[in-house]
Amino acid sequence: MTLLQIENLDKSYRITDRRVPILQNLNLALSAGERLALVGPSGCGKSSLLQIVAGLDRADGGRVRLGEVELGALDARALALLRRRELGIVFQFFNLFSSLTLLDNVLLPGRLERAPARPLRARAEALLERVGLAAKRGARTGELSGGEMQRAALCRALLLKPKLLLADEPTGNLDSENRRRVYQLLRDLSREEGCAVLLATHDAEAAAWTDRGLAMRDGRVAPA
Ligand SMILES: Nc1ncnc2c1ncn2[C@@H]1O[C@H](COP(=O)(O)OP(=O)(O)O)[C@@H](O)[C@H]1O
Numbered sequence: 129m130t131l132l133q134i135e136n137l138d139k140s141y142r143i144t145d146r147r148v149p150i151l152q153n154l155n156l157a158l159s160a161g162e163r164l165a166l167v168g169p170s171g172c173g174k175s176s177l178l179q180i181v182a183g184l185d186r187a188d189g190g191r192v193r194l195g196e197v198e199l200g201a202l203d204a205r206a207l208a209l210l211r212r213r214e215l216g217i218v219f220q221f222f223n224l225f226s227s228l229t230l231l232d233n234v235l236l237p238g239r240l241e242r243a244p245a246r247p248l249r250a251r252a253e254a255l256l257e258r259v260g261l262a263a264k265r266g267a268r269t270g271e272l273s274g275g276e277m278q279r280a281a282l283c284r285a286l287l288l289k290p291k292l293l294l295a296d297e298p299t300g301n302l303d304s305e306n307r308r309r310v311y312q313l314l315r316d317l318s319r320e321e322g323c324a325v326l327l328a329t330h331d332a333e334a335a336a337w338t339d340r341g342l343a344m345r346d347g348r349v350a351p352a
């Protein structure tokens with residue numbers, strides 16, 4: 129079953145008085161539960177693509193369909209709800225709140241969703257346990273390593289059982305041991321949770337941890 133279908137996607141940015149094309153007639157399909165690595169150099173448009181799939185930016189042309197929903201047809205509020213309910217997002221710089229404990233960071237999307245407190249907390253604690261962070265659930269980000277913060281960010285992204293996990297350079301800030309650990313967790317947790325992964329990175333090693341690798345260049349994707 130196709131989960132994500134991207135057809136003829138175009139995106140350009142206006143830079144001073146010129147429009148610079150970034151994504152050009154890009155086509156991509158991802159099946160439910162599939163893990164895909166998009167590998168390309170810095171500046172090739174990976175983040176631009178993920179922002180559009182996340183509903184944080186709009187394409188200039190083409191279509192993005194998530195399940196039965198066409199993103200271009202949704203307004204900002206509907207996109208925000210879709211993002212919270214159907215997607216999990218992991219970023220390079222974790223984007224955790226330094227004023228909150230690890231557990232509260234993980235719980236945040238569920239609280240915004242007004243999910244029942246007790247099962248939500250059990251779910252958050254089970255995820256933290258799964259990634260080896262149960263003992264650090266009361267810690268604040270300042271007390272944690274990059275690898276620990278990224279594992280917590282992964283828990284937060286998975287809290288509400290997304291169908292699709294978007295990961296934008298999730299290991300860009302980690303040493304090689306922690307990179308591997310995050311790739312492995314992305315793979316194993318996506319299997320356990322049955323969610324698909326769209327992983328964008330400049331790190332060619334990432335493809336080895338996914339089902340399929342695609343090379344991104346000149347605004348398009350091609351088999352790696
Ligand atoms: N909001 C923006 N306005 C103008 N140019 C942008 C904007 N966002 C990204 N770009 C440019 O688009 C290109 C692709 O950027 P990006 O999608 O961030 O690539 P990647 O994530 O692969 O490094 C880069 O040249 C970048 O400078």
Ligand SMILES: [Mg+2]
Nearest residue numbers: 174175296297
């Ligand atoms: Mg990027």
